[in-house]
Amino acid sequence: MTLFTIDTEKCNRDGICAASCPFALIDMTSKSGFPAPIGIAEERCMNCGHCVSVCLTGALTLKTMGPSDCRPVPKDYGISPEQLEQLYLTRRSIRVFKDKPVPRENLQDLFRLVGHAPSGHNSRVVQWLVIEDAGEIKRLSGLVIQWMREVLEQNPAFGKSMEADILVAAWDRGEDYILHAAPHVVIAHGPLQFKDVYPVRSEFALAMSYLEIAVAAMGIGACWAGFFQAAVQFYPPMNEAIGLPDGHLSYECMMLGYPKYKYQRVPIRSLPPISWR
Numbered sequence: 001m002t003l004f005t006i007d008t009e010k011c012n013r014d015g016i017c018a019a020s021c022p023f024a025l026i027d028m029t030s031k032s033g034f035p036a037p038i039g040i041a042e043e044r045c046m047n048c049g050h051c052v053s054v055c056l057t058g059a060l061t062l063k064t065m066g067p068s069d070c071r072p073v074p075k076d077y078g079i080s081p082e083q084l085e086q087l088y089l090t091r092r093s094i095r096v097f098k099d100k101p102v103p104r105e106n107l108q109d110l111f112r113l114v115g116h117a118p119s120g121h122n123s124r125v126v127q128w129l130v131i132e133d134a135g136e137i138k139r140l141s142g143l144v145i146q147w148m149r150e151v152l153e154q155n156p157a158f159g160k161s162m163e164a165d166i167l168v169a170a171w172d173r174g175e176d177y178i179l180h181a182a183p184h185v186v187i188a189h190g191p192l193q194f195k196d197v198y199p200v201r202s203e204f205a206l207a208m209s210y211l212e213i214a215v216a217a218m219g220i221g222a223c224w225a226g227f228f229q230a231a232v233q234f235y236p237p238m239n240e241a242i243g244l245p246d247g248h249l250s251y252e253c254m255m256l257g258y259p260k261y262k263y264q265r266v267p268i269r270s271l272p273p274i275s276w277r
């Protein structure tokens, strides 16, 4: 099978598939007028599926997916602007969780949804680790604290700039302000070599942002674990301690769980500077 086949009974030769292909890999100039892959199409196609997805008549079948494999887009789908505004405004960083785990099926569904996030060159490099063991989560928080103690000793100004003195003091009182004893700690990881590679590098934060918004819509609370991630960046034992596959790095980390408290108001956020040209 070539990169794609056309059902000539269904194809209306409107060229929408060709116009939608990100790399102009579909030729509409053949005598028959049906779409055909250009010579390098097979090699250069990134399998984004737009040609299948956009076809009005379901005439195009890619090697990897046909119209019947793809869920139809409902005619009047959509979230209203009011609903979206409400979701954005009421999402909060949640740091106090109920002692009740989110069922794995729900998390699995969320990861499936997040898999629809944009992905540079459709590379889909993000892998997930979900840590649910309370002892393990505490051990990782403890390691962040260990790093913070070292920072406070060696570079107190830097330590204070990230509130390490306060967080260490809280830890010594028996309170975890690093991973907040969350029922789930989710790590987006991938090969270390993507560390400085755009756009792959961006995908981890993007996937995590999608996850954060998706969980907010489902009554699950989330908070970015930035102190944890900082330790991954500055303290080599940290990444090792997570036990990721060889050569992998934790790119982003988030706490998840059901919120213990309900927020009553939307805090004020000023409009960021915008320039127009």
Ligand SMILES: Cc1cc2nc3c(=O)[nH]c(=O)nc-3n(C[C@H](O)[C@H](O)[C@H](O)COP(=O)(O)O)c2cc1C
Binding pocket: 091, 092, 093, 094, 095, 178, 223, 224, 225, 226, 227, 228
């Ligand atoms: C990249 C990133 C890292 C963060 N790291 C932490 C963290 O380690 N601990 C924490 O309590 N909150 C963390 N936060 C949450 C921010 O403090 C929070 O987004 C901010 O105070 C605004 O509150 P809101 O998210 O409820 O609007 C982080 C947020 C981002 C975007």
